[in-house]
Amino acid sequence: MTSTLAIAGKPxxxxxxxxxxxxxxxxxxxxxxxxxxxxxxFYGASTLQGNFEDWAKNKALIKGFLPGDTAGNWAFAAHMVLAAIVAFAGVLQLIPQIRARALALHRWNGRVFMLAVLAASIGGLYLTWVRGTSRNLISALAISGDAVLIIVFAVLAWRTARARNIAAHRRWALRTFVVASGVWFMRLGYFGWILINHAPVGITKNMDGAFDRFIAFGCYLVPLAVLELYLWAKASGSPRLRFSTSGALLASTLLMAIGTVGATLFLWMPLLAKV
Ligand code: HEM
Known part of the structure; x- marks a missing residue:
């Protein structure tokens, strides 16, 4: 069956x-x-120049800058530097041409990315539980679950790379990337959802509405499930599974594109205009 459906030698x-x-x-x-x-x-100049009070231009922040809270303010500043590194460096690791033609760049960028996600997760746990930055307990638990997965997956990606087990490294590195992108998926999820519904359906100020609850966990568990489906389809000999997974990937990509447009137009551009 597989061979009759094969095109030019490819399953x-x-x-x-x-x-x-x-x-x-x-x-x-x-x-x-x-x-x-x-x-x-938005955060670059204020953070590097020590003008932390400028963070308050982002009204969506729960705490951001708090006068007198030196440790908390520095933890947030470090979180912003790490966040920029994670968002810039992570996706570079996935580009096949870089892995094939610039292995040294892949290795160094990979080390920087891994250290940044580990530090952002530990710092994020500090902001959540020690500084007390969260809208409610469920969202604090949800983001902490993400932090735990990031730390576990990053350690496994690192160990498999060191052991030169490339097939396993690839899987753990992809999982690390997907869960480390949870906070990005969350923003895409919120603004894609609002764009589709033309209203913040299931979203409350306290972030305890039905959609808030779903996206708090879904921002990393749904992308992780799609990744597992992709890895399974790639390894399987089933054309049907591969085609249906391709459909799921297309649908996910479409939703991500809508979310990116929504977050760019209604979250990031208005904030950048205030700088
Ligand atoms: C590893 C990838 C991560 C990135 C790229 C990232 C990025 C960001 C960004 C950009 C903000 C500022 C809010 C905004 O302007 O949108 C932020 C805030 C925050 N992050 Fe993260 N984050 C990451 C992981 C985490 C984790 C794992 C946790 C918790 C365990 C966490 C906890 C927080 C908290 C509590 C705030 C809010 C601070 C406030 O509102 O005062 N982050 N993060």
Whole structure:
């Protein structure tokens, strides 16, 4: 069956899967770099020059700058520097041409990315639980679950790379990237959802509405599920699974594109205009 469906020696569905993965990567690169541009543009100068009170221009922040809270303010400043590195460097790791032609860049950028996600996660846990930055307990638990997955996956990606187990390294590195992008998926999720519904359906100020609850966990668990489906389809000999996974990737990419447009127009551009 597989051989009759095979095209030019390639198992059926492989081409569709590769094309959809490439499209997903293209949209991810644009969206992550817009996020990195926003972080650098909005927080860059104020953070590096020590004008922390300028963070208050972002009214959506729960705490941001607090007079007298030196440790908390520095933790937030460090979080912004790390966030810019994560958003810029992570997606570079996924570009096949860089892995094939510039392995040294892949290795160094990979080390920087891994250290940045580990530090951002530990710092994020500090902001959440020690500084007490969260709208409610469920969202604090949800983001902490993301932090735990980032730390576990990053350690496994690092260990498999050191052991030169490239197949396993690739899987753990992809998982690390996806969960480390949870906070980015969350922003895309919110603004894509608002754009589709023309209203903040299921979203409350306290972030305890139905959509708030869904996106708090869904921002990393849904992309992780799609990734697992992709890895399974790639390894399987089933053309049907490959084609249906290609469809799921296309749908995800479309939603991500809508979310990127929404977050860019209604979140990041208005904030950048205040700088
Ligand atoms: C590793 C990838 C991460 C990136 C790229 C990132 C990025 C950001 C950005 C850009 C902000 C500022 C808010 C905004 O302007 O949109 C922020 C705030 C925050 N992050 Fe993260 N973050 C990451 C991981 C985490 C994790 C894992 C946690 C918790 C365990 C966390 C906890 C927080 C908290 C509590 C704030 C809010 C501070 C406030 O409102 O005062 N972050 N993060």
């Amino acid at each position: 059926a569905g492989n081409v569709a899967l590769s094309r959809m993965a490439a499209l997903w990567l293209g949209i991810t690169l644009i969206g992550q770099w817009v996020f990195a541009y926003f972080i650098a543009g």
